[in-house]
Amino acid sequence: MQERRVKDASEAIRLVESSGLTHFKIGLSDIDGVMRGKYMRKDKFISALKSGFAFCDVVMGWDSNDAMYDNVQFTGWHTAYPDAQVRIDPTSCRRLPLEKGINGEDMLFFIAELDGKAAEICPRRVLHRVLAKAEEMGFDALAALEYEFFMFNETPKSVRAKGYRNLETWTPGNFGYSVLRSTVNGDFYTSLLALSEAMDMPIESLHTETGPGVLEAAIAVDTLANAADKGFLFKTFSKALAEQHGLMATFMAKWAAEYSGQSGHIHISLMDSSTGGSVFHDPSQPYAMSARQAQFVAGLQRYMPDVMAMYAQTINSYTRLVPGYWAPLDATWGVENRTTALRVIPGSSKSQRVEVRIGSADANPYLALAAALASGLAGIEQELSPDTMVSGNAYAQDFPAHQKLPGTLWEAAQHLRASEMARAYFGDAFVEHFASTREWEERQFRHHVTDWELARYFEII
Structure with a gap:
């Protein structure tokens, strides 16, 4: 090409x-x-x-x-x-x-x-400033993004005509990892795979998830800067392709209460810029987890509440963060544990990494990656140690108050605005601007009366 x-x-x-x-x-x-x-x-x-x-x-x-x-x-x-x-x-x-x-x-x-x-508030430039900090510290960052998204037999006009109710999903029922569905609808799958190859955002794996019409696409690993661009491109042009096929795709965090939310998981690792070797991999340590990876995980954990608004940027993002729906609720970490916010994945020098599972599919990829990288780098700079590793089901355990995550977008915006780490890595101008835009989003929501409120209060209260 x-x-x-x-x-x-x-x-x-x-x-x-x-x-x-x-x-x-x-x-x-x-x-x-x-x-x-x-x-x-x-x-x-x-x-x-x-x-x-x-x-x-x-x-x-x-x-x-x-x-x-x-x-x-x-x-x-x-x-x-x-x-x-x-x-x-x-x-x-x-x-x-x-x-x-x-x-x-x-x-x-x-x-x-x-x-x-x-440039002070440009999302792409914010990320590149954090990348420059990583370079100063002697690191090259690698990343890969995974997106879940629901597909519908709808158009932009039809969803509005229906008031976003009684939408027809692309396929019915639950059928995760379905070979049948991907074969029957192979024309769209192959078109999406071909588009991703042609636009240099190759999909490493693509499959149905559990839920009607939901897919998960894992974009291949690249430099973190390129990974952000590829996530940005994928979210726009996969939707464009869907509409050209008479379908619609949504990356909103949760489109219906009865179904699981849609994640935007981040896989991230650091390489030594002078040797090209893994900063995270140390086969002499448990789980091959180096001291630097432990510090990086500690930073991700410590600053997750501070940057939550960058992982979960909409009102809808917080409807995904409820018990029992594969979305973490606290700033926890574990090894190969999909109930924690951070999943350490042991492997070789090429595959040792950490997965940030808190992010939703609606997040701006530039800002979500900036949040993850900055938090981890701060952990290395400050030589932080992670809290006790979680074993078993994190949803069934209690955690200390400092691990609790903001429960609303407004609360998350206040955490960001008060964060010294965020201001140091992203700049005051960005923090003030982004926090204000999240407060705006919360205010817009307050102007509306939901169906839940009508059903709960209209007659009885």
């Missing part, structure tokens, strides 16, 4: 100039991880590759429903929504097989990110 070998702006410009396309597509992450972007004509696009371009900063000043925040400082009516500087990452170039240019050639797509002052 010629476009995935682009190393800098000059190579990207040569590729663009040789292309028969008249327009090119860019996308950047807003604060919620929603991809915002546009087409740019060839001459404008080449100019942008050389010196950047301007993009209305409202993309960081509105929520996922395009409502303007009234409580943030970065932008708003008080600033009159000026343009922000944006840079295109030439190394992110890839083909987008889902759409053709006017000459029939597959579209060329690039990831962009905010620059200048706006």
